Amino acid sequence: MALSHNNIQENPKILMIIIFLFTILFTPNSNALSCHPIDKQALLHFKKMITYDPSNLLLTWNSSTNCCTHWRGISCHPLSSRVLVVSIPGVFTDPSDSPVDTLMSGKISPFLANLTALRVLDLNNLKRLHGRIPPELGHLSNLHSLFLDSNNLAGPIPDTFRKLTRLRDMYLGNNRLSGPVPPSLFDNFTSLLHLGLSDNRLSGILPSLMSKMVSLTDLDLHGNNFSGSIPESIGELGNLVRLDLSENQLSGAMPESIGRLSRLEEFDVNSNFISGRIPRSVDGLSSLQFLRLSNNRMTGDIPGSIGSLPKIRSLVFENNRLAGNIPPAIGNLTALTDMYFSNNQLTGRIPPEIENLENLQTLDLSKNKLTGAIPSGITKLQNLQSLDLSFNPLRLKTVPDWFEKLRVFRLLLTGTGLEGSIPAWLASSSISTLDLSSNHLTGKLPAWIGNMTSLSSLNLSGNGFHSSIPDEFKNLTVLSDIDLHSNNLSGSLKPIFSKTSEFARGHYDSVDLSGNMFSGDIDAGIGEEPGALDFVESLILSGNPLEGRIPKVLGKLSYLRVLELVGNGLSGGIPAEIGSAGNLETLLLSRNDLRGEIPEEVMNLEYLQKFDVSENKLSGRIPPHKKPIPASAFAGNPQLCGAPLPPCKRL
CATH class of the missing domain: 3.80.10.10 (Ribonuclease Inhibitor)
Known part of the structure; x- marks a missing residue:
């Protein structure tokens, strides 16, 4: 906040x-x-x-x-x-x-x-x-x-500000202020209502004198370098409505006194080093609507008292070390719209009481240790838009048939033990983001995938699909992110790159087709014009038995940051036109059959960070360059010379 x-x-x-x-x-x-x-x-x-x-x-x-x-x-x-x-x-x-x-x-x-x-x-x-x-x-x-x-x-914040005893509002956020906040400010600001010091470089501990600011309703200290623990005296600020301590270096346990802030509506301490348990006194936060504890080191279970927050709308607990079962009392939170519990150590089953969360829109339980059947009562959540159960040992085998009744736009079941083929009911769904990666799915990519015209992101990587890309793929006019890496897909790349796109949507942002069996001329597959690739930022085709030359059209991709064409059997030279892709940060062309000299335009791309042309048949002097590229990036090209390789011999 x-x-x-x-x-x-x-x-x-x-x-x-x-x-x-x-x-x-x-x-x-x-x-x-x-x-x-x-x-x-x-x-x-x-x-x-x-x-x-x-x-x-x-x-x-x-x-x-x-x-x-x-x-x-x-x-x-x-x-x-x-x-x-x-x-x-x-x-x-x-x-x-x-x-x-x-x-x-x-x-x-x-x-x-x-x-x-x-x-x-x-x-x-x-x-x-x-x-x-x-x-x-x-x-x-x-x-x-x-x-x-x-x-x-x-x-620094001037110590003389302690004299501003009539101050009601002080906003100094989003500057470059540094140093500790003078303790005298907290002592004298008894009439202050709003204090905003966010996004500075302020440091030091939060003084217990904060309790003197008894009129305070809004306190925003996020985005600084405050350290130490949250003082127990924070509970004395009984008029607080908004409290944002996120993105600092706070540590220690959260004080039980936090439960005395009965008027608090927003509480945010994400991205600190807070440890210990969620206070049992949390049930005293009777006005709370938003609770964000993510990106800390909190441990222990989620207390059952969490079910006594009648107005809570958002619970964000992701990226902690919370353990134990999700308490059944979570079903009491009927105002809840967003639940982010990902990347913790939660165990047991998903409680069936979750079906009572009639206003829930986002449910993210990914990256935990949840087991057992998914409660079918989730179909009662008619407002649910996003469901992420990825990376839990659910051993689903198949996607339950009742999933067809869900109205979600995002469905993520990565690493949940799925087997067999893609469920056919997806053909009539309105899903825009589908992630079934890192499972054991097999068979052909069905032609009906072209009916999923709402798809904007598709990830089927890390499975066992073995077919060509169906021609109906061209109907996915709003698809912008596709990841099919590490399958056994084959055939031409053309159905992917020749797809149509809408005026403002459907231009690729990222494409990863690596680790498959796609074949044919890469130039013919991509085409002579960027088409759907004109805004692509990441293009990864490594590990496919392609052939032909690196397409010159790649130089027209002005948004391209990552280009990986490793082990593709490509021949010819490195086109100088690649140097026109001015935002390139990663260029990996190793283990091909490339010949000729390395173009100077490519070596001097302004933002280049990773470069590798090893194991080719390149020759000549390596062009002068400012980037610290290691010798290993040029290894396996006997005819190359010049820094960082040994100097070229004079004729």
Whole structure:
């Protein structure tokens, strides 16, 4: 969960009241007093320190006009004419109500501290404000809201901010702030409602003084380098609605006091080093809707008390070390829409109570140790869109017939012990992602696969299919990812590469046909134009008895990052046109019958990281190159010479 100051606008009724009050109280009239000279000079100094303003946000700021009535983004008190609001955000709507996203370069002037009546300072999302936050801003004792997020500010959070005791909102996220947060801030921010410090480089431990921020409703510290454990005192923040501590270096067990946060709706600690059990006190989180604990080191079982969260919508526990059975109490969570329990050590059967989760849309139990029959009551989950049971020792043998009643768009049963042929009922399904890889399926690819016109991703790799690709394959017009590697498929590649595609969909992103028995001329198989390959990023055809030359058309694939043609029996030279595939990172052409010199254009691809042309019949001097390519990448070509191989002999 990323917290931004836009959260304030979530309730339109509150927003209307704020706008109304500001309109009545603070909109200057024709008889308004002139802008206070101290404030005017402070604002002009701010403008002076701005070096780039492409949208002319500060065009109206000049010494000859009244800053209260003519300056953009400035609001003043109608009696004292002291500046109350400075609001120059980088994203706004123009007079035609169209969104504008702009920027501003420069440093924040310390003279803004002279705006002693200031209540709102909003310089968010200007992107290029840099330098340190002036400590002088800590003297703005009347400040209620400070928005400096989404800039390029660096250095520490000023200790002087402890003086901002009236502050309600402080957003400093998405900058380059570093160092520990001054403990005095937590001690003095008793009126603070929203604190956003995410996506910086802040460090240190979370102090127990956090408990002093008793008014806090939103706390977002994600994407920093905070370490240590979550303090027990976190339970004192009884008004918290959103708490995001994700993507830090927090460790230790989660405190039981977390269960006292009865108003908490979102709790996110993913991507830390949290260990220990899920607290039994979790049932005290009666308002909780989103619980994300993924990518930690949590152990123990999932407590039955998890079934006492009446409003929970999302449980994300993936990539931990949770063990034991999935508690039957999980069936009590009728508001649940997403359950991600993958990559843990869960055992036993999938509880039949799961059929009670009438709103469930995503069920991911992959990469566990679940056994036994899949409960047929899953067919009652009419909202289920994605089902992933991959890499569990379910020993399915066959896909249960009742799966036909599911309305899922994603079905993943990788490594679940399937045998025999692909179930024919798939022909009439609306599945867009089908993964039956790493099983023991055999037989021919059926012609009816062409009826699965909703398929966008197909993975049948690691099975025993033995046939050619049926011509009906060309009907899969939205297919963008195909993985058929490690089968016994044969015949021409043409049915795969000549398929039609829709205008915006159906262009391949990735193709892996390696480790099969496809044959024929590779050039004829791919064709003279990119066609469905025009946006492909990964093309892997290794380990097939192909023949012919490397197609020059591959040089037209401007999005291509990975090209692997290892052990294909290819002949001829390496076409210089490959050097036009400017995004190539991996180029593997080893164990073929390639001849001639290595083109300089290929050796100097800008993003090339992996390169291997070993075991060919290449000759001549290896072109000069900047990439650290090992000698092994050129081995087995007796006629090659030059770095990193021995130098060429002079004639």
